[in-house]
Amino acid sequence: MIFAYNKEHVGDVLMVIVADDKGQENRVERKGNVARVSLLEDGQVVAWNIFEVSTILGEIEGSGQIELTEEQVTKLNEELAKTGFSETVATENEPKIVIGFVKSCKKHPDSDHLSITQTEVDNGTVLQIVCGAPNIKAGQKVVVAKPGAMMPDGLMIWPGVLRGVESFGMICSAGELRLPDAPTKKGILELPFDAVVGEAFPVGNKRA
Structure with missing residues (x-):
């Protein structure tokens, strides 16, 4: 939500x-x-x-x-x-844009530029995420927008299917996160290895 x-x-x-x-x-x-x-x-x-x-x-x-x-x-x-509605809404306070760890990365069987990753996002939770960045590889600390995240440009992240493979989130570039001085070169943002998996990643002036 x-x-x-x-x-x-x-x-x-x-x-x-x-x-x-x-x-x-x-x-x-x-x-x-x-x-x-x-x-x-x-x-x-x-x-x-x-x-x-x-x-x-x-x-x-x-x-x-x-x-x-x-x-x-x-x-x-x-x-x-x-006002007469019977439904209710619930809150989810866990962060949606977090630091992740790419545990594995393999080429998509039906694409020459997509990769299939298994990426840990917190407390051992691992998401399968299809990524098109040329610099994606196993062993990286990255920024992950989990399902239910809203990106700075208003894009909402939902589970999807890319070339027949399920994907549950997005591994983000500096540009997608609207970070200052984001490089124009295509690729995901690589974080220092001491970054803590599961922590919220600050987007703009607020935490996601």
């Missing part, structure tokens, strides 16, 4: 992205300051838009992907119930 807020460009609207709609048609039902977005085909809820959200949750800090406190999530669910 992704909580996103950008008061400067979108207004006082909290966007709660629940799932990837994969480009399918959807319908929007609004009650008061709450709009529910669901798929036309099966009714699955994929997002919520909460308008004038600061009047409900108080002042919200940050821009882009944000974290809500437990108290704010409780107030959000109270607002959903008050």
Whole structure:
């Protein structure tokens, strides 16, 4: 679940992205300051838009992907119930853009530029991530955007399939992370070996 807020460009609207709609048609039902977005085909809820959200949750800090406190999530669910919706939302406070370790890397069987990695992201959790960077290799410390992450440019990371192989995240370049003085040369950002796997990686002026 992704909580996103950008008061400067979108207004006082909290966007709660629940799932990837994969480009399918959807319908929007609004009650008061709450709009529910669901798929036309099966009714699955994929997002919520909460308008004038600061009047409900108080002042919200940050821009882009944000974290809500437990108290704010409780107030959000109270607002959903008050406006007549039966669903609830939950918070996930674990970082989504973290330091990872590439445990293994092999060539994709159906591509001359993709590689299939097994990348540890925290506490022994290993994600299969397909990567197109020319400098990817086993033994690197890297930055991983896990499923449910929102990149600085607004791109949302979901599980996907690349040339028939499942991929659960993205190994990031300095440019994708919008780091200052990011090199123009294509390739993932390589971190010092003493970087701690699982720690949140700072993106811009906030932690992911």
